[in-house]
Amino acid sequence: MTPAVDTAFLERRRRLACRASAIALLAALLCWPIGMAVGGSESRDTIGGAFLMAALVGLIASPWIVRAWQGFMRRRMLTAAVAGRSDIRHIDAEHQQAESQSVLASGAFSLGAFLDSGLVEAFQTATVTHILTGEARGVPFGLAEIALLDAKGYRMFGGVLASFQLARSRPGLTIVMRDRGILGNLLERAGSTVERLTLEDPTFEGIFEVYGDDQVAGRVTLTTTMLERLKAMDELGHAKGFACAFRGDRLLVAFRGMAWRCPAWRIAQPVDRWLQVYAAWLAALVDLPVDIVQTLNLTSAAGATPDTPQLHADATVPLGAGTPEVFSSAPWRLVGEGGMALVYVASGSIFGGLALFAGHYGITAGFSPQLFWYLWGMVAAGVVYGAYATGLGVRDLARLAYRWNAPLRTLKRP
Amino acid sequence: MGSSGILLIIGVAAVAGVYAWYASIVARRNKVQEALSSVDVHLNQRHDLIPNIVQLAARFMEHERSLLTDVTRLREEARQTPATAGDAGKRFALEGELSQRVGQLLGRMEAYPALKSDRPLLEAQQTWTETEAQITAARRFYNAAVNQLNNAIQIFPGQLIAAAAGVKSMPMFEAPAAARTAPSVDAILGPKP
Numbered sequence: 001m002t003p004a005v006d007t008a009f010l011e012r013r014r015r016l017a018c019r020a021s022a023i024a025l026l027a028a029l030l031c032w033p034i035g036m037a038v039g040g041s042e043s044r045d046t047i048g049g050a051f052l053m054a055a056l057v058g059l060i061a062s063p064w065i066v067r068a069w070q071g072f073m074r075r076r077m078l079t080a081a082v083a084g085r086s087d088i089r090h091i092d093a094e095h096q097q098a099e100s101q102s103v104l105a106s107g108a109f110s111l112g113a114f115l116d117s118g119l120v121e122a123f124q125t126a127t128v129t130h131i132l133t134g135e136a137r138g139v140p141f142g143l144a145e146i147a148l149l150d151a152k153g154y155r156m157f158g159g160v161l162a163s164f165q166l167a168r169s170r171p172g173l174t175i176v177m178r179d180r181g182i183l184g185n186l187l188e189r190a191g192s193t194v195e196r197l198t199l200e201d202p203t204f205e206g207i208f209e210v211y212g213d214d215q216v217a218g219r220v221t222l223t224t225t226m227l228e229r230l231k232a233m234d235e236l237g238h239a240k241g242f243a244c245a246f247r248g249d250r251l252l253v254a255f256r257g258m259a260w261r262c263p264a265w266r267i268a269q270p271v272d273r274w275l276q277v278y279a280a281w282l283a284a285l286v287d288l289p290v291d292i293v294q295t296l297n298l299t300s301a302a303g304a305t306p307d308t309p310q311l312h313a314d315a316t317v318p319l320g321a322g323t324p325e326v327f328s329s330a331p332w333r334l335v336g337e338g339g340m341a342l343v344y345v346a347s348g349s350i351f352g353g354l355a356l357f358a359g360h361y362g363i364t365a366g367f368s369p370q371l372f373w374y375l376w377g378m379v380a381a382g383v384v385y386g387a388y389a390t391g392l393g394v395r396d397l398a399r400l401a402y403r404w405n406a407p408l409r410t411l412k413r414p
Numbered sequence: 415m416g417s418s419g420i421l422l423i424i425g426v427a428a429v430a431g432v433y434a435w436y437a438s439i440v441a442r443r444n445k446v447q448e449a450l451s452s453v454d455v456h457l458n459q460r461h462d463l464i465p466n467i468v469q470l471a472a473r474f475m476e477h478e479r480s481l482l483t484d485v486t487r488l489r490e491e492a493r494q495t496p497a498t499a500g501d502a503g504k505r506f507a508l509e510g511e512l513s514q515r516v517g518q519l520l521g522r523m524e525a526y527p528a529l530k531s532d533r534p535l536l537e538a539q540q541t542w543t544e545t546e547a548q549i550t551a552a553r554r555f556y557n558a559a560v561n562q563l564n565n566a567i568q569i570f571p572g573q574l575i576a577a578a579a580g581v582k583s584m585p586m587f588e589a590p591a592a593a594r595t596a597p598s599v600d601a602i603l604g605p606k607p
Contacts, residue, residue, distance in 0.1 A: 200554065219550075220548060
């Protein structure tokens with residue numbers, strides 16, 4: 001049953017946000033051509049500039065208002081979804097930073113455990129929006145909507161991470177990822193130090209790819225029964241597209257791209273037409289940890305080995321609140337890191353190429369005796385610069401390609 | 415490009431293909447050997463547990479003397495048989511029989527109330543179960559490696575390359591026949607009066 005929410009209030013907020021966003025967009029659409037048209041004198045140029053500025057503000061404000069409304073709806077509906085549940089706790093990380101920091105470094109959810117899990121790329125900091133934590137049939141868990149950022153502030157992962165503390169430790173590290181086809185799998189594991197585990201079940205092999213640091217330990221964890229359970233988990237609505245890792249006494253799960261916000265276009269529809277669907281989706285999300293524990297039978301110690309020592313202590317990850325900056329997404333990372341490398345390559349090619357051309361001219365036609373050493377010095381400097389800049393650019397491009405979407409390659413073996 | 419050039423390219427490609435196949439067969443054979451040694455390690459762990467179980471059981475199970483003797487004999491035979499490529503089949507058969515007999519022994523212990531509450535024996539049983547899980551995992555690793563090797567050898571021209579390289583197909587490590595048959599109620603509870 002969906003907990004009661006003030007639908008009329010939510011509808012008023014939706015209308016308000018929808019109107020404000022539409023007005024901002026309209027202002028942008030109207031002010032831009034006006035600003036471009038007005039001009040000719042100093043005062044008219046000033047007026048035109050003001051219109052262009054207003055258009056820019058409108059252009060930025062319109063999607064921002066929609067995003068803020070989505071955040072408002074998510075907060076309200078998540079709070080409503082966990083209301084009356086003693087087994088689960090909702091932490092609004094945007095407003096309860098201290099609590100979220102302590103939860104994400106607790107037994108239930110250790111963000112540091114994801115660092116060497118092979119599920120996400122290496123990261124330095126994280127920004128969290130909401131956390132669900134509690135106990136599912138006696139298994140402590142944490143579920144967080146999160147963005148992981150690298151040292152430069154680029155987003156390495158955006159989605160939902162879940163962590164379950166298991167009754168007993170599993171040996172080694174076993175990673176279950178999605179199957180990406182022959183070429184995708186080859187790219188996924190190229191340069192990785194973990195081994196691929198081939199398992200007996202063709203259906204399972206069609207859905208997942210398994211990697212691990214020990215062939216036998218991986219199979220101790222992934223018994224034939226566990227393969228069936230993982231296939232069953234793939235059928236869960238919210239779990240579709242999951243990847244997971246068994247590491248010590250933790251099961252770590254990643255849902256890449258999952259967001260708890262309602263779709264942006266819902267702002268154009270009255271809430272009574274879709275609120276029930278959204279509330280049901282969130283209610284199923286709140287039940288997801290119990291479903292995972294039940295489906296994978298995590299309460300049982302079967303298939304486990306005697307307690308093994310932790311691989312190493314989980315690192316603490318600095319935490320930020322709210323959504324990461326707009327310019328942190330993958331396309332901006334491509335522009336920021338790849339663009340600069342391309343500039344190096346272009347610069348090196350142009351100056352190095354010119355120097356080589358001049359060198360060729362010097363050999364075939366000869367330089368004048370007065371400028372001989374000067375020109376050959378310039379040619380040498382140009383060639384050295386060209387080789388250095390091109391090499392630097394190619395190195396940066398290769399590094400970007402190596403690290404791009406490559407959690408297995410960047411995984412440090414314990 | 416003349417016909418001799420084309421023939422040269424075809425020849426180089428054929429040699430490169432044969433070499434790649436040869437390298438893949440050798441790599442797979444080495445993987446099988448790695449898996450085999452992993453199986454051997456876990457089987458030896460199991461052998462180390464048997465004397466303890468037999469000793470504990472012998473205190474109470476005088477009537478099962480022949481079963482205990484069988485277990486001890488099979489353990490010794492299995493220990494004498496090396497887990498090498500040539501003897502793998504024989505070793506696996508012995509291990510299968512040994513596993514079956516120890517399983518019978520553990521099953522019959524259920525009939526002895528004094529044994530059911532014996533703490534050292536309960537711990538030994540627990541360790542046995544965990545070791546069996548490890549052996550099952552090692553066996554799956556071995557069988558996966560053998561499957562890949564046998565595929566590479568048996569698909570043409572794998573036979574020719576494998577024969578030239580001295581690589582032979584390996585036997586699978588299968589569960590003992592008794593483990594594949596469903597247990598009957600009579601066997602567990604005894605025949606109806």
